[in-house]
Structure formats: structure tokens, C-alpha cells
Amino acid sequence: MTPSDVKATLQFSDGSPSMDLPIYKGTVGPDVIDIRKLYAQTGKFTYDPGFLSTASCQSSITYIDGDKGELLYRGYPIEQLAVNCDFLETCYLLLNGELPNASEKAEFVGRVNKHTMVNEQMQFFLRGFRRDAHPMAVLTGLVGGMSAFYHDTTDITNPQHREIAAIRLIAKMPTLVAMAYKYSVGQPYIYPKNELSYTANFMRMMFGTPCEDYQPDDVLVRAMDRIFILHADHEQNASTSTVRLCGSSGTNPYAAIAAGVACLWGPAHGGANEACLNMLADIQQMGGVAKIGEFITKVKDKNSSVKLMGFGHRVYKNYDPRAKLMRETCHEVLGALGLENDPMFKLAMALEKIALEDEYFVARKLYPNVDFYSGIVQRAIGIPVSLFTAIFALARTVGWIAQLNEMISDPEYKIGRPRQLFTGAASRDVKPLAER
Numbered sequence: 001m002t003p004s005d006v007k008a009t010l011q012f013s014d015g016s017p018s019m020d021l022p023i024y025k026g027t028v029g030p031d032v033i034d035i036r037k038l039y040a041q042t043g044k045f046t047y048d049p050g051f052l053s054t055a056s057c058q059s060s061i062t063y064i065d066g067d068k069g070e071l072l073y074r075g076y077p078i079e080q081l082a083v084n085c086d087f088l089e090t091c092y093l094l095l096n097g098e099l100p101n102a103s104e105k106a107e108f109v110g111r112v113n114k115h116t117m118v119n120e121q122m123q124f125f126l127r128g129f130r131r132d133a134h135p136m137a138v139l140t141g142l143v144g145g146m147s148a149f150y151h152d153t154t155d156i157t158n159p160q161h162r163e164i165a166a167i168r169l170i171a172k173m174p175t176l177v178a179m180a181y182k183y184s185v186g187q188p189y190i191y192p193k194n195e196l197s198y199t200a201n202f203m204r205m206m207f208g209t210p211c212e213d214y215q216p217d218d219v220l221v222r223a224m225d226r227i228f229i230l231h232a233d234h235e236q237n238a239s240t241s242t243v244r245l246c247g248s249s250g251t252n253p254y255a256a257i258a259a260g261v262a263c264l265w266g267p268a269h270g271g272a273n274e275a276c277l278n279m280l281a282d283i284q285q286m287g288g289v290a291k292i293g294e295f296i297t298k299v300k301d302k303n304s305s306v307k308l309m310g311f312g313h314r315v316y317k318n319y320d321p322r323a324k325l326m327r328e329t330c331h332e333v334l335g336a337l338g339l340e341n342d343p344m345f346k347l348a349m350a351l352e353k354i355a356l357e358d359e360y361f362v363a364r365k366l367y368p369n370v371d372f373y374s375g376i377v378q379r380a381i382g383i384p385v386s387l388f389t390a391i392f393a394l395a396r397t398v399g400w401i402a403q404l405n406e407m408i409s410d411p412e413y414k415i416g417r418p419r420q421l422f423t424g425a426a427s428r429d430v431k432p433l434a435e436r
Contacts, residue, residue, distance in 0.1 A: 008033045016042065028063060045419040056241065058410070061094060061402055062233045069318030073233060074098070082325045087228040087395075088112060088198050091170055094233055094402040109198075115171035116192035116201065119149045122176070126183045135390040136265040138180040144258035146172070154252035156408055165253040166401040173394045174198070178205035181387055190214075199225040202394075207382065219336040220381050223329045227374050230322040231392050233399025235315075239263040239270065243400045244407050245416040253404060260400045261393045270392040273375035276310030277385045280348055288343055289350050300360055310372030311355050312365065319367045326373035333380050348376050 003022035011018040019041055022034040032055045035046055048054045063072045071078040074093050081090055085099065092100045092108050100108060125145055129138050146168070147154055153165040175192055182189050182205075190205045200216040203224060208214030234240070242263040247256035264270035283295050298306040313320050334340050352368050355361045378388055407413050 003034070004031070010038075010042075012042075026058075029065070039419075045421070047421050051241075056236060056416075057244065057407060058412075059236070059403065059406060060097070061406060062235045062399070064235045064315055066313075066315040067318060069316055069321050071234070071321050078230065078321055079325060082226050082229050082322075085229070086197070086199075087225050087232070088170075090229045090232050091398040094398050095166060095405070111167050112171045112198065113192075113194040115168045116175055116194060118146075118172050118175050118179070121149075122179065123189065126179060129183070131184055131186065133184075134265075135177070135180045135184065135387050136261065136271075136393070138183070139176060139390050139393060140258055140261045140265070142176045142180065143169075143173075143261055144255055147252045147254035150254065154254070156247060156250055156253055156256075156404075159409075162253065162401075162405050162408065166398075166405065169253070169257060169397050169401055173397050174202035175205060177387070177390045177394050178202060180390060181206055181384075184386075197221065197225075199228065203381075217336070219332060223333045223377050224381065226325060226329050227377065227391065228395040230325060230370055230374070231395035233396070233402065236403075237269065238266075239396065240400060240403050243404050247404045247407060248413065248416045250415075253401065256404055257397060257400050260396070264393050264396065265389055270389045270396070272309065272369075273371035273378070273392070274385050274388045276371050277375045277379060277388070279307075279309040280344060280351070281385075283351075284344060284347055289347050292347070292350055292354065296354060296358070308355075308361075308366065310375065311361065311368055313369045316369070318365065320369040322370035323368055323373060326370050326377065327368070330373045330377050330380075333377050337380055339380055342380075345376060345380070348372075 002024075004025050006023050008021040008023055009018055010021060019038070021038070024032050024034060026032070039045055046054070061074065063075075064070065073081055073090065074097055076093070076099070081093075085093075088109055089100060089105060091112075092105065122142065122145070125142065126138070129141070150165070150168065153161040153168065155161045179189050188210055190208045190210075192201055193204060194201065196204060196216065200221045203216050203221060204214045236244075239260040243256050243260040246259040247253070267275045283291060286295065295306065296308075298304045299308045334342075334345055339345050352372070355366060355368055361367075375385075375388060378391060379385065383391065
């Protein structure tokens with residue numbers, strides 16, 4: 001990085017010497033003030049809970065402009081990628097920086113297909129979980145357990161190790177998620193069928209049985225593929241930062257990705273679409289569409305604990321660009337399955353209409369986000385609500401591994417070590433037990 005000609009000057013009202021701080025400019029987005037020498041020169045730290053004003057790294061993978069409602073993967077707008085590319089093309093882009101040509105895509109797809117199976121011992125690992133365990137608990141264990149099977153790719157500083165680990169993770173995540181689902185419902189595991197596309201293969205492993213062959217529906221496969229693309233990466237969010245922080249210690253990539261899976265589980269992150277569907281189920285139990293007005297009143301009441309899930313976004317201060325695409329996909333799927341009059345989906349569409357027209361929500365820019373629509377689509381396809389976050393983890397794996405590889409390749413990379421503002425007791429002496 002080359003600092004700009006402009007510098008920031010930090011001055012102290014107590015008469016301490018001022019300090020010049022370099023400023024760096026990105027390709028797009030806000031400038032950043034370099035504070036790396038702040039402690040050495042002043043003995044002071046910065047204080048930024050949640051790191052909302054702190055750039056923890058430099059990255060060339062994903063860029064978000066929340067005010068514009070813009071999301072770019074390697075410079076390409078998400079709207080164009082979701083329409084013109086499939087998920088594995090998007091994976092190639094995130095990992096390599098450019099979209100593949102026809103021969104590069106064929107080679108990449110072939111490599112992924114060679115690694116779709118998992119070690120048979122994974123079945124015994126699964127049996128250690130309760131049948132009713134949350135899929136994210138199972139997936140965290142399975143992904144972490146992969147490190148026990150692939151000793152040849154656990155050196156995170158080795159570029160070849162990182163490359164094959166990336167391929168293995170992308171290839172095996174659909175198999176692991178489908179196995180977790182099959183285990184929970186007591187059905188036999190379905191092995192991958194590599195003549196199918198990545199997403200069609202996943203859906204066959206999810207819904208096929210040994211009794212009859214599963215024929216993937218093109219509309220549903222396209223919808224699921226779009227969900228994967230829209231969730232593939234999202235800049236330095238909580239789970240991505242977790243993967244980077246975990247990987248910064250030099251731990252093996254499977255452990256770092258398992259940490260990302262665990263972080264994604266939270267309802268404020270990857271569990272948002274699950275929380276959204278649970279909210280719709282609660283409204284349905286209250287009386288459905290007829291009770292939406294009563295529900296909205298509670299949402300607007302500051303003294304109420306009722307929250308509107310699936311609307312608004314912490315990053316996007318405009319319409320979530322992914323939501324526009326998922327809205328189209330949502331209506332396409334409902335139409336293809338003849339579910340336009342399903343009570344739950346009618347409720348969702350009624351809630352969407354209110355949120356888009358009610359001045360309370362419009363003024364606060366609480367538009368339906370990607371979680372609102374992706375949850376509806378997955379439920380329509382037949383994916384249980386408890387599995388939604390695992391699907392998210394499947395899609396986000398490529399983003400995590402791309403970010404991890406970028407961090408390890410960065411010459412400025414260091415082990416993460418956040419600081420703190422200590423407010424506990426100062427040094428004191430321990431009294432004998434009889435005197436306490």
C-alpha cells in the first residue's frame with residue numbers, strides 16, 4: 001500500500017505531542033487512517049466495539065456500498081453474476097480473481113467433482129450425534145473433523161495445501177450438509193452423482209432415496225444455485241472475520257472454516273432466515289393474515305419485545321441488492337410449485353406488501369432483505385427451517401476459504417490480537433482465607 005499525500009493529525013488537549021497518521025485510499029470506498037504506530041508513539045489504543053470503524057485487513061475480494069445498495073465480487077455486480085453465472089463459476093472467481101473461460105471452467109468443475117465423496121468413517125462420526133441435534137451443531141463437528149482425515153493439506157502456509165483444501169471444502173460441503181439432513185430424518189445417505197451439476201447433485205443427495213431416482217427440477221435447481229451465489233461472500237462480516245482470526249494463528253484450514261460455521265449459527269448472522277421463518281410461523285399461529293395488523297402494531301411499539309425479522313440490514317441502508325434477485329426467484333419458485341395460495345406464503349407476501357408501503361418501514365428503510373426471500377424459497381423447495389443456516393454455510397465456504405487464502409498470502413499478515421479498555425480491579429493483594 002502507498003499512503004496518500006494527505007495525512008491525519010492526532011492532537012491531545014493535555015499538551016502531549018501531536019502525531020501524524022498516514023492515510024490510504026482503496027479502489028473505492030472510504031479512506032483508512034493507519035494507526036499501527038499509535039500505541040508505540042502515544043501509549044494509547046483506539047476503542048471501537050464491534051470494529052465498526054476499523055479496517056482489519058486489506059482485501060480485493062468483495063466490496064459493499066451499503067448506501068448505494070451495491071455488492072461486488074471481484075468488481076462484478078452481484079446482479080450480473082446471479083443472472084449470467086453458475087455457482088462454480090462464482091467460486092472460481094472468488095478464489096482466482098477472474099471469471100473462468102470455457103476450458104478453465106471445465107477443468108475446475110472436474111477437480112471439484114473428484115472430491116465430492118467423504119471418507120466412509122464420517123458416517124460413524126455422525127452416529128455420535130443425537131438424531132434431533134441442530135444441523136449447525138452437526139456441521140461444525142463434521143467440518144472440524146475433516147482435519148483428522150486430510151493431514152496432507154493442513155499446513156496453511158503452503159499454497160498447494162491451501163489450494164487442495166479449498167477444492168475439498170467446496171466439493172464436500174454439499175455432501176456433509178445432505179448427510180446431516182439424512183441422518184436427522186433417518187434416511188440412507190445418498191452418494192454424489194458427478195454427472196449432475198454442483199447444485200443438482202446437492203438436491204439429489206438431499207431428496208433422493210434408494211427407492212426411486214430423484215429428477216432435479218430446473219427451476220428449483222436454478223433457485224438454489226442463485227441462493228448459493230448470493231451468499232458466497234459478504235466482505236468482512238462476523239463469520240469471515242472469525243475465519244481470518246482463527247486462521248491467523250496458523251491453524252489448519254478445516255478448523256478455521258469450522259470456526260466460521262460456528263459463528264454463522266447465530267440468529268444475528270446466518271440464522272436470520274431461520275428466525276424469519278419462525279416469525280412467520282408465530283404469526284400464522286396467532287391467526288395468519290388477519291393478525292398482521294396486530295403484529296405490526298407490536299413491532300412499532302418501542303415497549304414491545306416483538307421484532308420484525310427478515311427486514312432491513314445492518315450494512316445496507318438501501319434495498320439489499322440480493323433481495324431484488326431473490327424476490328424474483330421466490331415468485332418463480334412459488335409459481336412453479338403452485339404454492340401461491342399456501343397460507344404461509346400468502347402471509348409472507350402480505351407482510352412484504354405492508355413493509356414496502358407502510359411509511360414507518362419505508363422511512364426507516366426496513367426493506368425485505370435476502371434472508372426473507374431465501375427462507376421462503378427454501379421452505380417451498382422442501383428444506384426444513386433448521387437446515388437453512390447449514391445451507392448458508394455451504395454457500396459461504398468458498399468466501400471463507402478465499403478470504404483465508406488472501407490473508408495468509410498478505411506480507412503484512414500477523415496473528416490477530418485485539419486490545420481492550422480494562423475496567424476491572426487494579427492490582428491488589430490476596431488476603432488469607434480467615435481474613436476475607
